[in-house]
Amino acid sequence: MKKIYTGICLLLVAAVSCHKESNKVDNYSYEDSTVFRRAEKNFGEMFKIVWKGLNSNYSLWDYEKENGLDWDEVYDKYYPRFRDLDSLDTVADEDLKKLMEEAFGGLHDGHLAIQMKNYNTGNNIMVLPNTLRTKAERGEEYEIVTGFKPNLSYYAGIPGELLEYKPVTSVTDLETPYKWVESQILALSMKTVLTEEELRLQNTYIELLKDFQDVIHKADAESINRIVFKYAHLGIPGLDYVDQALLDNGIYVNYALFKGNIAYFSFSSFKLSAFLDDDYFKEMWPNASQSSLSHIAKVQEAWNSWFFAIQRLHNEGTLGGVIIDVRTNGGGLINDYQYVMGALLPSGGFSPMNSRFKRGTGRYDYSPVMPQYFQTYPYEHVTVTEPIVVLANCRSVSMAEATSISTKSIDNAVLIGTRTFGGLCSLTANTEYNYNYSGHIGIQGQTPVYCYTPTIASITKDGKFLDGIGITPDIEVKFDNDAWAEGTGPDTQLDRALEYIRTGK
């Protein structure tokens, strides 16, 4: 009897001790030499980090499955191909990029960016899956609107169309000195005989224009300031010292009050908090130069004019409507919501969509779906009951889409333009990784692999994922690039917004 009991007990102990062990999952958030060292000169290991990191950190796996993407199949198919790159003498950046696009191009998150360092060339190669998709799907529209900046010059030229107009069209304002130098060269070229001094000056101006052309599209304060110092002796108007903060934080803004008291506001990026919120201001402009302070004042004035025109006209009962133009706006700070759509809504926050966090290392470990609230303007202000139009296009991304999707939950708001980009899932900075245990993989510029990965999945109020799809406008209007003619002609989408507000349809 005793032997039977002993035997049974031993069997039981043997049975209970055989739980299977999980595979080890690394934390790819930080520069961890033990994790990333293997990948420094090994494409196969780089692929593994991307694959495993996204497996744990990416928030849309169920949605990807619905779209037919099998992440395990991606491993089986592409790990050998990345590993094979390591046996080659050299790998061209184009070849690596092509393989990355093939392997990761099926992912739908609109913010996701995957970067690998080509150890053969030393270059970081980045792929943006949803940009590939949007470019392919939207074709010509994507190309046309890529460099689009709202420009109301045409309307300013129509007598009585604009009652007020405050554009902030240049961040570094290199256009002013550029045009001034051009005019000086022209003036000198009109002269039949040039003195030796004038000839030298003309050559200097021509050299300056070449230098301008090299830096005018660079967001690089050092390059611009090199020109500023080099040509300081010429006393060129507007050629002032810039600081990097201006290049990083500067935005283009347009405020206009159209005929019929329609308050229009456009801005190139959701960075208004840097201009309007004290905390962000201190953080983002630590040592503002004169150029920065001048730019800050212009942006503040434009926003204040828009906001206070709405307050005044609404209280007078003469506000015709509001247009928020987020076309070719790549998004930015969530805090900005209060200064745009949130400035038209009651205080206390607004939830235009839901969100779900990625929680845990398993592919399907998610938080409950919860309402995602955006902060609305917290101080006393009017709630706009007049028509609100949001203008968007296929380059409206992230916060521009949060603004766009808000129209679906606001009775007096409509979305006009074309379908947005499809990048609604938000993300936090890498430093917040341990809060959410999801998001970024690696550190940009430090680790051989870096993934800019959202922390949450954004979900519409009726339960749909829109990443990789975008928000469909209530009134679809294509942008007529020929008619617009670089801002010298009418803007078909803006015209439709004005028509909607003026006619109600």
Next chain:
Amino acid sequence: MLVPLGAGAQWRAGLGGGFSYNGYTMDRQYMTDYTLSAGIGAHGGLIGQYSFMDWLAVRAELDFTQRDWGMYRTNVRSIEYNYINSYILMPVMASLSWGGPKLRGFVNLGEYQGYWLASYRYGKERNYFSSREYEFWERVKFNPEKDQRLDYGFIAGLGIEFHFARHWAIQWEARYWHSMESQVKQYMRVKDYRYNNTFTAQVSMFYCF
């Protein structure tokens, strides 16, 4: 537990009830402040037993058992999850007993099959982007790709029985249910095993035929 009641006493039927105390095991990997906590739930069911000998019987049950557990973050107080998982468990055990006709001790050893009926979760979350806490109570929709609803494992119980009338007996038993099936299917290349380990304490009333 088996008293010599003659041939007719070989069968008995009973009804039991009590509580469960369930722990959940998983590899937390790098989530160092992710803390698992055991949960207490209801447990009870129907019991049938057939005795072969004075000291040996076979016993089968049909139980409803809640295998609850929780998770909280030590660094982020605003995140807390509590799961209520309802299972139908069908154990088959050998029941080995000793003692006198009135008071007997017993050991139950065997295996069980189970089916995960439903899952609910409640708790609180913090939406980082909204800077708001969110309280939830929701039914968890099963994901057939991920959730393993079938379960099996081993059980071991220890108890005493008091035979207080000719046909009636009462038992107190503490039992451990060791699940051998991960509650998560191996749906991805990265293997991830998560198990329930459950203690139950129950009082059972028997009618001995």
